[in-house]
Every structure is written in C-alpha cells, then in structure tokens.
Amino acid sequence: MTADDLWVEYAGRTGPGRGKHIVFVTGDDEYRSEEGMPMLAKILAVRHGFRCTVLFAINPENGTIQPNYQRNIPGTDRLNDADLMVLFTRFRQLPDKQMKPIVDFSDSGKPMIGLRTATHPFNYQKDSDSPYAKYTWNSHHPRGGFGQLVFGDTWVSHHGSHGTQSTRGVIEDRFSSHPIVRGCEDIWGPTDVYGIVNLPEDARVLLRGQVLEGMDPSDAPVAGTQNDPMMPLAWTRRYTGAAGITARVFFTTMGASVDLKSAGLRRLLVNACFWALEMEDEMPKRANVDYVGDYTPNFFGFEKHTSGIKPSGHQLDD
Numbered sequence: 001m002t003a004d005d006l007w008v009e010y011a012g013r014t015g016p017g018r019g020k021h022i023v024f025v026t027g028d029d030e031y032r033s034e035e036g037m038p039m040l041a042k043i044l045a046v047r048h049g050f051r052c053t054v055l056f057a058i059n060p061e062n063g064t065i066q067p068n069y070q071r072n073i074p075g076t077d078r079l080n081d082a083d084l085m086v087l088f089t090r091f092r093q094l095p096d097k098q099m100k101p102i103v104d105f106s107d108s109g110k111p112m113i114g115l116r117t118a119t120h121p122f123n124y125q126k127d128s129d130s131p132y133a134k135y136t137w138n139s140h141h142p143r144g145g146f147g148q149l150v151f152g153d154t155w156v157s158h159h160g161s162h163g164t165q166s167t168r169g170v171i172e173d174r175f176s177s178h179p180i181v182r183g184c185e186d187i188w189g190p191t192d193v194y195g196i197v198n199l200p201e202d203a204r205v206l207l208r209g210q211v212l213e214g215m216d217p218s219d220a221p222v223a224g225t226q227n228d229p230m231m232p233l234a235w236t237r238r239y240t241g242a243a244g245i246t247a248r249v250f251f252t253t254m255g256a257s258v259d260l261k262s263a264g265l266r267r268l269l270v271n272a273c274f275w276a277l278e279m280e281d282e283m284p285k286r287a288n289v290d291y292v293g294d295y296t297p298n299f300f301g302f303e304k305h306t307s308g309i310k311p312s313g314h315q316l317d318d
Contacts, residue, residue, distance in 0.1 A: 005063060007055045007075040008314045010041050015049025016282035022050050022273060023082040025102065027057030028090035028117045029068045031191070032257035035297045037088060038314045039260065040269060042292035048270065048284075053078045056311055057092075065309050068302075070123075076101040083110060084276055088255060090117035091137070093124050099132045106150055109245025111276035113269070115255030119147040119194070120155035144198065150239050151251045153198045159231050160192030160211040165222065167193050167254065168210040169233050169264070175206045180236070180250065180271045183286040187268060188217040189259030191300060196232045196253065207268075209233035209253065234268065236275075248276045257297030263289055 012018050024041055026033035034056050041052035055075045059066040070092050079085055079101040087102075094102075099122075106112060114121075120137035122145060124130060133139075135146035137154050144154030160167060169187030184207075193209035208230035212219040221227055234252035241247070250272040252265075259265055266289035274283040 006058050008311045010045035010052045012045050012049040012051040017048045017050030020050050020083045022052045022084045023078050024054045024086045026088050027073050030302050031116055031300045032298055033088040034065050034067055036257035036260045039295050043289055046292045047288045073098055079105045086113045087118045088115040089121040091123035096130055107241030107243050109243050109247050111248040113272055114151040114251040119153050122146055152203050152237050153196050156197055157195035158192050159195040162192050165192050166190045166212045166215045169207045170210050171207050179280045179283055180275050181206055184264045184268045187264035188262050189254050190215050191256045191259055193231050194253040203235045203237045205232040205235045207234040250276055256300045258299055
C-alpha cells in the first residue's frame with residue numbers, strides 16, 4: 001500500500017477552475033461525507049476544471065475507509081499546496097502531524113468551506129497534551145474551538161427533530177442576488193435544521209432553514225416558534241488567522257450525502273467554491289451540477305459504516 005492509496009485525486013479537465021486545487025477533508029461518523037464529497041469533487045473537476053483531492057478517515061490496519069475511526073486522516077499535507085479547504089469532519093482527535101496542516105491552512109488567509117458537523121470538527125480528551133487540544137468543540141479558549149473560531153459556531157443542538165423533520169432552504173431576500181445563491185431556488189434535504197446561536201457580527205446569513213413537518217419535500221412548514229425565527233442555514237464570514245490575512249469563509253449546516261441529491265444544494269456548494277476563490281466573474285450563470293457517474297448515497301445514521309472500501313475504489317467516469 002502506498003500513501004497515494006489513502007486518498008483520491010481528480011485532475012481538473014476543462015473549465016475556469018483549471019490551476020486551482022481544492023482539498024476535501026472528510027470523516028464525520030454519521031452523514032456519509034465519504035460518499036458526498038467525492039461526488040462533489042468529481043463535479044468540480046469534470047464540469048468546472050478544478051483539481052480536487054479527497055481525504056478520508058482511514059483504518060490504519062487495512063487501509064479502508066472507516067468514518068468512525070476518529071484518529072487518522074492521512075494526506076492532510078495535501079493542504080500545503082491547496083487553494084481552498086472544504087472541511088466535513090466530526091469530533092476528530094487527529095495526530096499532531098495531521099492536525100498541523102489543517103491549522104496552518106486556517107491561519108494562511110486562504111479560503112475555507114465547512115459543512116454540517118464542521119461546527120464541531122474536533123474533540124480532544126481533557127487530559128490531552130496536544131498543542132491543538134484548544135480547538136476541541138467545547139473549548140473555552142478559543143470559545144467553541146475551531147468551529148466557532150473559524151466558521152462562526154460550535155455544536156449547539158438539533159433544532160429540528162432528527163430523523164423526522166426535514167429542511168427547506170429559504171434564501172434571504174436581501175441576499176437574493178448574491179452569487180452563491182445563483183440558481184439555488186430549490187434546496188431541500190432530509191437532515192434536520194441545526195441550532196445556530198453564536199454567529200459573529202460579520203456573518204452574512206444567505207439562507208435560513210425552514211423546519212418541515214415530515215421527511216418529504218412537499219411537507220408543510222412547522223407552525224409556531226420553531227420557524228419563528230428560522231435558524232441560519234448558510235452564511236459567509238471573514239476569518240483572520242495568525243498570518244494576519246483575512247480569508248473568505250462559507251458554511252452550511254446541510255451537506256449529508258442524501259442532502260446532496262438536491263441539485264440546488266449541489267449548486268450552492270459549487271457556487272461557494274467559486275466565491276471563496278474570488279472567481280465570481282468566472283462563475284457560470286447556472287452552474288452544471290449533473291452527477292459524474294452514478295450516485296446512490298446511503299441514508300444518514302451511526303449504524304452504517306463504510307468498511308472494506310479503499311479510496312482507490314472512487315472512480316472518475318462520465
């Protein structure tokens with residue numbers, strides 16, 4: 001087994017993204033980032049020209065993807081030449097060697113995108129002597145750890161009922177012309193709305209999460225205080241790290257592999273990549289987000305874990 005067997009890379013084809021490198025860091029236990037992020041990376045590579053690398057939680061004993069193995073994501077040094085980091089992890093406690101490139105990237109002034117559980121991406125034991133333990137999700141210094149420091153909030157709650165109430169994305173009127181929401185008229189996913197209560201003043205909420213009564217896109221919104229007001233669902237902000245350079249940041253609390261069956265959500269994320277890289281002028285009027293190959297994601301849940309699958313099993317085909 002070689003190091004390159006532990007992650008996948010999709011070379012950019014034709015498109016405005018040629019010459020730009022996006023690194024996806026996955027490992028979230030529940031929401032199948034190991035399924036959704038390779039699919040999104042293929043779209044960005046084939047439809048838009050970006051070079052994309054996807055990293056996974058790997059069982060070191062057999063080299064297979066194991067999302068609930070919380071202490072190993074090989075290849076984070078791929079971030080050293082990346083232009084954009086997309087983070088979708090949950091409660092990781094990575095070795096210092098793997099954590100350093102993530103923190104270095106966040107300090108560099110380069111742009112970042114976070115999905116769903118990246119509000120609480122790291123979870124260090126209280127007796128940890130790692131210099132990165134301060135980034136744990138319930139840290140006091142910085143408050144809320146990496147998630148709140150960089151993306152704007154940490155884990156708070158399930159605002160919708162998990163597994164029984166789904167989410168519709170509602171674009172904020174005052175940001176209806178923002179390039180990130182271009183062509184995103186219809187966003188729905190079966191995951192529930194997260195509680196978000198600590199956003200900083202610089203956050204710009206582009207979409208809010210409308211809690212629906214059930215798990216079908218045709219279900220009615222829940223009446224009453226649960227949707228009054230609606231929680232932030234996607235936002236932008238700026239983050240200035242140790243290098244003193246301000247980075248563009250985008251976050252959404254959606255992103256499970258089954259959420260990404262929504263073309264509107266896929267387009268939101270593709271648009272966010274263009275925006276984060278300051279490529280708004282090159283952004284398509286309506287980004288092509290058609291799948292590259294088949295996409296049959298598993299439903300979210302802790303009981304299912306990918307096993308026996310190596311990263312090399314992710315193929316790039318039209």
